[in-house]
Amino acid sequence: MWPHETYRPESVVVGARLADGEEVVLKASGHRSGGAEANTLRLAAAAGVPVPPVLDEGEDPRLPGGRWMLIRKARGRPWALPAPNVRASARTQADLGRVFALLHACKLPGYGPLNEKGEGSYTRWSDFLRQSLTEPLRFLHTGGHFDRELVTRVENLFSSHAPMLDSRPGVLVHGDLGNMEIFVDRRNRVVDIVDFGDAVVGDPLYDFAHFVRGGPSDDPRSAAILPGVRRSYAAHGGAEPRNWDQLFWIYDIFNAVRNAEFSVRVDLPWVSGLRNKVDQLLDQTDDCPSLR
Template structure:
């Protein structure tokens, strides 16, 4: 992360605080086209980035306070609360029917005991091509935009990686295997129920992406709604 040069408070700003950091080096990483593999060096470095972030255990879960601690006692509590407003918005706007909303809510309620056993570590929460800066050799040189960072499950980062686009965006599936291999080589732990956890966080991400699409009138919402339905079926929800 580029070093923080200064910070302060100003009531005229949203949130009332500001931060000045050094300009990121290199240039934003351009993910490859669907039929082109990402640079092996970039995949290697991103696995190392994830491993370094997730080695930092934090007390609590969810958004961080001024002490760098999660503000929730249970991971599932934050996940469910973070979905409350998106689900309400999608339902009242006619984008999700009541059955689909209920199935999403039931998934996170029924899986709460399992989710609450997951470790709480530093996760970036929004790592994509505009947050990753690389040099001419495709080496990762800076990571920016930690505004969505939370204390939570390491797999939350993987399910959100390059996932801000349409439901059929193939980039994440094409790139993640190489990153996972590097992650394991750098000491990252992979739970036995990786696929189950990944799908749960994929539901979480798709719901919030669907809300964003509805708000700004992007054409991806039908695909994201279908993705939520399909993931719930796969999870037996």
């Protein structure tokens, strides 16, 4: 048995090799129900997305959240993204566009985190987004990282554009797809997608704004990879709204606020750059006629 690294203190992820040589992973989380994540994996598999199958699930009060699931270990290896080799993975980018198109073709009721019935927990998409920012903004303001004016501008952005956000479709989105959640074979073909603990019912663009964007403000990976993924997404039937850029900015602000909170909590030197990014993106949205 061996532990897997996790950044959530309320999670346990343990790998094991069974007597017959099969390798499995047990996961339990106080952040999201293990039963809900197991069901989300089944939804993704039914949509054609390559994911490890759920082998078993159950309850144990000693584990975070009291629920666990057992899955097959992901095949292949995590998609490594050293900066000089980013452009050499066109096959992976093409496969990821197809993965997103398959996920986003899965329409579900409600919005926000999925329950064990495969439904979103919120009636409105904007309610989920605003509530998800309440604690990060409070934490960043109390710690002196975001001033009151910046916090108010972020809150006003999501309140004033709630009708536009609520008009977006509700589909299955991974919500946290980074290169360590993408497993590839020797030919860089995607063979497994893992970690659906942050999956939600929401706007497809939410996935693109979170794609490989869990780092500092100057992380070059997303800008280098996303165009290829988008081209493949469109080729596989993924729909792109005319106000893609404007929606992307809004979700990029959402992501940057949460990354800033994370960086402070784990003592990473990202908060200054992410704060400046939020400020700049707010200026862009203020100057955009379609968002007034």
